[in-house]
Amino acid sequence: MSVSESGQSVPESQPGTNGIWTFVFIDMIVFSMIFIVFLSERVRLPEVFAAAQERMTFAFGLGNALVLLTSSLFMVEAVHAARKQDLARVRMMLTACLACGAVFAVNKVIEYNAKIAEGLTPATDPFYSFYYFITGAHFLHVLGGMVFIVHCRQRAALEIGGESYRRKLENTGLFWHFVDLLWLFIFPLIYLAGIN
Template sequence: MTMHAWSADPFAAKPPTAPGRRLRGPGHVPGEIGIWVFIFGDMLIFAVFFGVFVYERSRAAELFEQAREHMNLAFGAGNTLLLLTGSMFVALSLNASRHGASVRGSRMILVTLLCGAGFVVNKFLEYSSAIEAGHTPSTNSFYMYYFVLTGIHLLHLLLGMVALAIMYRIAGKPVLSRRDLRHLEAGACYWHLIDLLWIVLFALLYLMR
């Protein structure tokens, strides 16, 4: 009887989370299996994109380097800082939600949303600056890859902001269920994916020599 009690689901007898109660078990994998299938699939697709970019760069190193020198490092670094800050706050929000601090958790998600909005504004300013300087997708291969890859990433980020809005509504509940927490974890994992993809793009487009 004692052995059965110890082997039972640690969440089985627990109600939805309340302030001060941590809703997480040992060996816990955040989110749902579906979000991890999507994340690994998306990472595989981007890995192909990155591989093609590096290959094409090796074939026209001088052209790519000349184009890279015209990139505005301040825009790229600013967007990197915004996404890293957003990822930090979404992680803090998830931790707060796990401990029942719903108000603090929802406010931190709002900060991440603001970081995402700042990224969008900064990216459109960068696009405008590049186009005004005569750099468009038809200029050369570098700028074609730049606009396509950063455009796909921007679409991911906009979808991530929709996910953050849903997370904000969920995190604001006075009491969270295990399903609510899994949804928050799934959204956080997706946002971290956006951050990771941008870091690779920043290195390839702005820093790689």
């Protein structure tokens, strides 16, 4: 058992601190509630949901899934590099991660603009209320994750080699992987279910 600089006792084999695992668990419960309500509404209004989902652009969903999966790979490499104290590689991998995040963000903005241009807003019908809420909440998580990644990248030169930096990067990585995992649930729920 090791003790992080914040005073938390953490098993040596456990990536990240107890705090991030607690946060991810709580966040997962919140999103689970949202998904359950979405599914119950889908059962209540099958025609509304089916008609709306036929208008969803599969390419956006798939593209974003691939982008986030790739970014998770870069994050794994960044954590490995931090353990080896390879500063250049840490910064390169975190930059690649940020680039993927930026691609996701641009995709999202383009998709939202397209929907709004078609007159499809959160008030259109229950499906679109969920679409904007679920993907919007996820988008905020992506933006938050990018802020943490920027911080880790900025601090790498000063802090790499320290236990605290490794824990911080692992925490950021865990959060980023969670954000990726969320999208792997959102993608089939929102984009795939309407495909015949």
